[in-house]
Amino acid sequence: xxxxxxxxxxxxxxxxxxxxxxxxxxxxxxxxxxxxxxxxxxxxxxxxxxxxxxxxxxxxxxxxxxxxxxxxxxxxxxxxxxxxxxxxxxxxxxxxxxxxxxxxxxxxxxxxxxxxxxxxxxxxxxxxxxxxxxxxxxxxxxxxxxxxxxxxxxxxxxxxxxxxxxxxxxxxxxxxxxxxxxxxxxxxxxxxxxxxxxxxxxxxxxxxxxxxxxxxxxxxxxxxxxxxxxxxxxxxxxxxxxxxxxxxxxxxxxxxxxxxxxxxxxxxxxxxxxxxxxxxxxxxxxxxxxxxxxxxxxxxxxxxxxxxxxxxxxxxxxxxxxxxxxx
Amino acid sequence: xxxxxxxxxxxxxxxxxxxxxxxxxxxxxxxxxxxxxxxxxxxxxxxxxxxxxxxxxxxxxxxxxxxxxxxxxxxxxxxxxxxxxxxxxxxxxxxxxxxxxxxxxxxxxxxxxxxxxxxxxxxxxxxxxxxxxxxxxxxxxxxxxxxxxxxxxxxxxxxxxxxxxxxxxxxxxxxxxxxxxxxxxxxxxxxxxxxxxxxxxxxxxxxxxxxxxxxxxxxxxxxxxxxxxxxxxxxxxxxxxxxxxxxxxxxxxxxxxxxxxxxxxxxxxxxxxxxxxxxxxxxxxxxxxxxxxxxxxxxxxxxxxxxxxxxxxxxxxxxxxxxxxxxxxxxxxxxxxx
Numbered sequence: 005x006x007x008x009x010x011x012x013x014x015x016x017x018x019x020x021x022x023x024x025x026x027x028x029x030x031x032x033x034x035x036x037x038x039x040x041x042x043x044x045x046x047x048x049x050x051x052x053x054x055x056x057x058x059x060x061x062x063x064x065x066x067x068x069x070x071x072x073x074x075x076x077x078x079x080x081x082x083x084x085x086x087x088x089x090x091x092x093x094x095x096x097x098x099x100x101x102x103x104x105x106x107x108x109x110x111x112x113x114x115x116x117x118x119x120x121x122x123x124x125x126x127x128x129x130x131x132x133x134x135x136x137x138x139x140x141x142x143x144x145x146x147x148x149x150x151x152x153x154x155x156x157x158x159x160x161x162x163x164x165x166x167x168x169x170x171x172x173x174x175x176x177x178x179x180x181x182x183x184x185x186x187x188x189x190x191x192x193x194x195x196x197x198x199x200x201x202x203x204x205x206x207x208x209x210x211x212x213x214x215x216x217x218x219x220x221x222x223x224x225x226x227x228x229x230x231x232x233x234x235x236x237x238x239x240x241x242x243x244x245x246x247x248x249x250x251x252x253x254x255x256x257x258x259x260x261x262x263x264x265x266x267x268x269x270x271x272x273x274x275x276x277x278x279x280x281x282x283x284x285x286x287x288x289x290x291x292x293x294x295x296x297x298x299x300x301x302x303x304x305x306x307x308x309x310x311x312x313x314x315x316x317x318x319x320x321x322x323x324x325x326x327x328x329x330x331x
Numbered sequence: 332x333x334x335x336x337x338x339x340x341x342x343x344x345x346x347x348x349x350x351x352x353x354x355x356x357x358x359x360x361x362x363x364x365x366x367x368x369x370x371x372x373x374x375x376x377x378x379x380x381x382x383x384x385x386x387x388x389x390x391x392x393x394x395x396x397x398x399x400x401x402x403x404x405x406x407x408x409x410x411x412x413x414x415x416x417x418x419x420x421x422x423x424x425x426x427x428x429x430x431x432x433x434x435x436x437x438x439x440x441x442x443x444x445x446x447x448x449x450x451x452x453x454x455x456x457x458x459x460x461x462x463x464x465x466x467x468x469x470x471x472x473x474x475x476x477x478x479x480x481x482x483x484x485x486x487x488x489x490x491x492x493x494x495x496x497x498x499x500x501x502x503x504x505x506x507x508x509x510x511x512x513x514x515x516x517x518x519x520x521x522x523x524x525x526x527x528x529x530x531x532x533x534x535x536x537x538x539x540x541x542x543x544x545x546x547x548x549x550x551x552x553x554x555x556x557x558x559x560x561x562x563x564x565x566x567x568x569x570x571x572x573x574x575x576x577x578x579x580x581x582x583x584x585x586x587x588x589x590x591x592x593x594x595x596x597x598x599x600x601x602x603x604x605x606x607x608x609x610x611x612x613x614x615x616x617x618x619x620x621x622x623x624x625x626x627x628x629x630x631x632x633x634x635x636x637x638x639x640x641x642x643x644x645x646x647x648x649x650x651x652x653x654x655x656x657x658x659x660x661x662x663x664x665x666x667x668x669x
Contacts, residue, residue: 093575
């Protein structure tokens with residue numbers, strides 16, 4: 005299957021006073037045209053940095069230290085800054101968490117959308133304004149004329165996120181990176197925003213990378229899921245498989261940590277916290293929290309191996325115990 | 332109620348503030364050491380003469396009556412008399428306020444024109460050589476007293492290099508002042524197309540404005556740098572970058588526009604510094620402004636000019652603060668004035 009985006013061994017480090025923080029460690033995954041790929045993991049697992057790295061927006065002291073980001077055939081990491089700008093916002097765009105702070109407080113929301121049409125599509129001011137109103141209507145904002153003249157502080161959180169989505173989809177990108185787009189929104193609004201994302205993604209054919217720590221969200225909207233832990237990618241599977249037959253101990257723990265109301269089982273929190281990424285030891289970063297830890301786990305980093313069709317996992321225990329046929 | 336109502340309310344609030352200011356400037360007569368009547372009469376006057384002068388000046392009347400006479404005088408535009416120039420203080424002010432205003436505005440311009448870009452560049456190129464130099468300049472500006480910077484600049488640019496005029500006022504001796512419109516020589520000369528006066532006025536304004544501007548630049552630069560650093564890390568700047576906006580446009584459009592909002596406040600504070608700094612710099616450059624006038628009055632214990640100087644500075648403060656608040660409302664859509 006042709007992949008729209010193919011990330012190979014992407015690594016991002018932050019130089020701090022205490023040492024080098026390996027925020028993203030040789031992560032590889034692909035995004036297919038039109039799909040919704042979930043990226044899950046606890047806070048600090050490198051999900052957001054990963055997305056920023058795809059757009060080459062990691063700012064010092066952080067830097068991309070290696071890997072490839074192939075998008076529609078070209079490696080984004082080799083483009084000039086100028087060429088990269090034509091990718092950002094036009095072919096790949098991003099929706100941030102906390103929509104209220106992601107909008108410029110001194111520009112009207114209409115202006116913030118309109119200028120993207122002017123920038124990427126060379127639209128005239130008038131034309132850009134017309135298309136902005138269209139866009140606002142498409143993301144379900146009533147009274148677009150009035151809203152376009154307002155500032156972020158005059159809109160509700162949900163409406164701000166709709167504006168962000170309008171901004172992100174304004175220039176019909178092929179790929180949308182959505183970083184926790186529903187954090188801070190109340191449940192019903194969050195559901196509407198997700199619905200909107202899925203709907204618009206389907207209609208425009210844009211693929212969506214949905215970064216979230218909420219497995220409920222993943223189950224609801226994603227086609228496939230990648231699981232990240234402490235900057236490493238531990239498992240990739242289609243959404244059904246991931247919930248039905250998770251292989252990596254971390255994923256299994258994540259799934260068990262989902263509160264259930266239909267069964268009388270206690271929710272099981274995952275022991276320990278995400279380990280420090282400051283000069284981490286070699287090997288699997290989940291080793292210290294893992295119930296199935298082996299000696300090799302602390303020495304060698306497990307490779308991401310195909311466990312079944314549409315299912316890859318990086319775990320020595322799974323590999324060794326041969327719980328599944330590894331090809 | 333809209334902006335008009337807000338403005339009216341703020342202007343009404345100025346009245347009690349100014350009343351409070353007059354109490355303070357009035358009290359100065361009593362706080363200053365020495366009997367003003369004695370000063371006016373001179374060292375050789377007999378007690379009888381002094382008493383007579385006290386009576387003339389109304390110093391023998393009850394304090395509330397004296398205050399009332401002072402305030403009603405102010406309302407009529409009577410700021411008292413200067414015993415050293417022998418003229419009404421108001422007339423002296425009319426001559427000297429434009430000189431001080433010209434210097435203050437020029438210094439503010441220097442501070443903004445140098446301070447803001449320096450702050451922005453320091454933030455954008457954090458920890459670069461430029462950033463370190465700018466911080467050093469900032470510390471220098473704060474640490475070096477203006478009279479010292481003033482003398483240093485004079486030494487270098489007047490004495491050593493000879494590119495600056497001697498520190499003797501606002502114009503070269505052989506240049507006639509431009510026709511008076513605003514009293515600010517640079518503006519008047521520009522408006523009347525008086526090239527000779529314009530060049531000479533700018534030439535003379537150069538060093539004093541640089542001295543004073545340098546002294547107040549530091550807080551501005553630091554403020555802009557800190558705000559810019561914070562804003563450059565903000566979500567909306569990241570979002571603007573992610574949307575493919577050119578770096579320049581993000582830094583100088585999105586970020587700077589937001590960073591300038593708190594700068595308005597700093598400008599208000601700086602204006603205050605400038606009023607104080609004027610006194611010293613005007614002395615160094617023999618600039619015929621209010622600061623010079625006030626120092627002379629202090630040395631000769633001349634109460635009228637001192638009172639009026641304090642009053643003037645306070646009034647300026649009140650209106651500058653009002654202007655800052657109004658500007659805030661214009662610059663920041665989150666603040667609505669009503």
